[in-house]
Amino acid sequence: MPSIDPITRDLWQVIAATDEILPGIVETTLLLDIRIALTRDVDGNPVVWRRTDEEQGDEIDPETIMDRLPAITGYGYIWTSLGTPPAELFPIPEYAEPDRKNMSCGSIGIHVSAPRAVENFLDMGHFPYVHTDILGAEPHTEVKEYDVEVSEERDEVLATKCRFIQPRAAMSATSAIEVEYVYRVPHPFCSVLYKSCPEDESRRDVIAIFLQPMTEERCRAHLLQSMIDSTSSITDLRRFQQTIFGQDKPILENQYPKRLPLDPRSETPIRADKSAIAYRRWLSQKGITYGVIPVAS
């Protein structure tokens, strides 16, 4: 079994959408190569433990579980940790705004490492080729200059002024328009995207991807949408996000090596990849080794 670096071990790790876990019913999953079982107690609080002989769907009295892993609920998901996690999850303040539609969009397994999936989430250059006619379309392929910084104070990668021409950025759009994105990477395996909101110009829709590293080469993507949208149904909004993610899936699964190589000489970056380069360096500096190929020392 691969060793788990101390940074990864002490992180909060997402494992399931809260409302998909029924109180007293066991759900099983894999986290960092460890078999995990979880349920919720009568008050709805998550109970997570290292799985022994429980099977998916078993009924269990959560009070009988003594040897528990830390567990919290955040952004509609249950999070746990194999080590000593920080007091709180990274912030997404918009989530608490009362008029937002917050929703999980399904947890989808992908045969690639979690960091590869984060990097793809940060990438705009693939829009015309992978999300054709939705997030981009040829001939508009240019990734214009944008800004990237690693915020020491908040310990996150931040890419701003990311602009891209999208054919159907909004339902109301009749021609290609340029949209502006902001990306945050506040957690080695999570990223949050802010994009201009068609319904209210002063606010931004939030789409986040939380990756559950199941093994070094396999992860589970949990998608969150926090939208200002008074017309679309949850089913419509989920469908849109699943369509996008379903298009990324075959790309990610055809990427290899499946772990993210941190040696700058393993792949060929271009200027458009600034955020990915910052992300790789940030992982390297943190000492993350799980799901990556570290730079040979």
Added chain:
Amino acid sequence: MTLSLTDPTWYPIASSEDLPFRHVYQGQLLGRELAVWRADDGNVNVWENRCLHRGVRLSIGINEGGELKCQYHGWRYANRSAGCTYIPAHPADAPARRIQNRTYPVREAYGLIWSAANEEQAFRPFSGAEGHDWFALRPVPVNAAPEDVLAALVGLAPDDQPADQLPGLAVRFGGTYYFVQPLDAGRAVIRGLLSEQPTDPLTTLRQYNELLGKLRDRLERSAARKPAPAPLQPSFEKVSAELSTMPDIAIPRGNTITVVVKRKWTSADGVIGFELAARHGHLPTFQPGAHIDIHLPNGMTRQYSITNGPGELMSYIIGVKAESAGKGGSKVLVETVREGDLLSISEPRNNFPLRRDAVRSVLIAGGIGITPLLSMARFLDKSSLPYELHYFTRAGETVAFRSELEALHGKVVFHTGLPRTEIGTTIASALGQWSMAQHVYVCGPGPMLETVRATAAAQGWPEEAIHYEYFKNDKVIDNSSSFDVELARSAMTLHVPSGKTIMEVMREVGLTVPSSCEQGACGTCLTTVMEGEVDHQDVYLNDSEKASNSCMMTCVSRAKSARLVLDI
């Protein structure tokens, strides 16, 4: 026998008929995955199945006929060289860095495609290969160790015909040859050849398929009882240090290449075509709009645009105007260079890159200026991108490269012998009003270039949508400034007074400085700038290269700052 990643043996990796046009075949040899594709010129490419950018399999990409397009970010790689020709995220840049995918040797022979893990051995036909009309059987993949597959094939030999084992994993009895392609430690493909065409091919194919299918089932049953061998672990070669960083710009100093004049012909009255072929293999990757320097026997250097389409790397075709032969450079080419002669050329360079992200591209050529635009039109054509090509020639002048232009599918309009006034209105209507993502490319005589620039500007075309190329530096050089130059490696500081060039001052103190055109057009004196602000006056560097302030031409360019530090 254990398989080795470095085994230099040539193995068959596909049948010829596995590779129809515009298809990408997914192959494997000794643990390494391969993307195999046939270009429209028939050439078979065997590449590592992995885009150098982000590691995505190229076998899910698109075979565009002359280039392979990665599915993830649309990067294009050229037939033969596997060199990257276009990065859509940065459509205005010519990829200056030599990004090249890993390629494997390839040979198409006897109905099979052959390749090897490395180039250590030259391809040699198997014994008895010559003199037969080979017939390929249906390949049969087997989930069993290659050596076990070979042993089982040997066992197929009829009693009266002993098996004859051949080098590599191969066996023969009579006119039946079996080659085992080692995919990996526990997987193989049986590729059979018959030394003559059977009378009833379909029945023969079915018979052999049934025989080998049974053999496969037997092998797989027995392999399932054994522990599976560990797969080979091929490593991915690292990219060069140069590619691992993201410099704003990197300008390779061109190496020279020797080429053979394969063909010389009159393309039109006064236009001589030259086909310059590599002496071995293929020539370097080029992008549409690129030119080469030709180092002429008389010591002069002249630039000529490459007219080729995507993936055409066996030779470069250029057009030379005989009329200007009076002025030295082209005269030597037209009058003294003959078919079979050797010439020294530079690697292709591109100051006139073609964006492939336009909703409309207008190409305007005058006379011999058709050459770079022909290449652009061919690239746009292959990718089915919309373009209009307007070719202006004088009355009585014939159209160069006419048959090549007529083979294009886009809108190609010939304007012959128009009076000067009509040229202006024709250009105006060809351009139309500008709207987003429209680009115009112009190459031709100075006055025409000016007409296009002025007309386009008047019709709302922004400067960045108007593309043109200078071959010689017609600009008036302003040499009035004076400044200091510090030569970092030579540890000396020189003063450059007004009226003298940096190059002249360096030569005065005895430094040897390579140069050629000495008018800021050829790039020979390219020098790295370490400090100071450059006053670029050359036409060699493109705008982004100039803006990077990281290099300069010492023959014409000067300093805006009081001091320059050069890496000399």
Added chain:
Amino acid sequence: MAITLYDFELSGNCYKLRLLMSILKLRYDIIPVDFYPGRQHKSDWFLRLNPFGQLPVLKDDDLILSDSGAILAYLAKQYDETGLWFPDDPAITAEILRWHAVADDITATSSAARLALGFFYDFDIEKAQKGAHRIFRLMDEHLWFGERKDRDWLCSPAHPTTADIACFPYVMLSEEGGISRQDYPALRRWTDRVRRIPGFTVMSGIFPAGRALEPL
């Protein structure tokens, strides 16, 4: 006529109908069904449409149909004026239905492996993968010998039929179930041909093919 498709974007079985309707240039409305994670196909309102609790369901005016293979046959017979997609000839009908049955086997194997790996269904992954390889091997052989006789499609006519539509999606999506198609070159070439049928449309997980070389 008013066609409504009860649809889940990531379902290959729903995509079969979107694909044929795109090729036949039929207009239709979509009612999205939250199959995952919402499990709406097991909800009361859906079970009233299809008691089997399976997608897709297609409504054509008052007619309610389920099962992708059956609906393919219906759409072709009802709306394909050329009569090519599901020909009347008895022998060809049998041939097509034979491949519709193979398509169901592909769903039971390749799609099951995909559901297990991507959507965490409690299926026997290894068994599903082996089953898919067994079918793909047979298909590759069938298509390889077809190419020798200038037969480009699964059935004998010189044009594609609903058999090709029915088998295509879960062949193309097999890699999501951990089933490589590397060993099936003729099957891979057939997927290029299907993707070049005029009117072809994609779904998430399936990319379009490039243009074919135009005959000179």
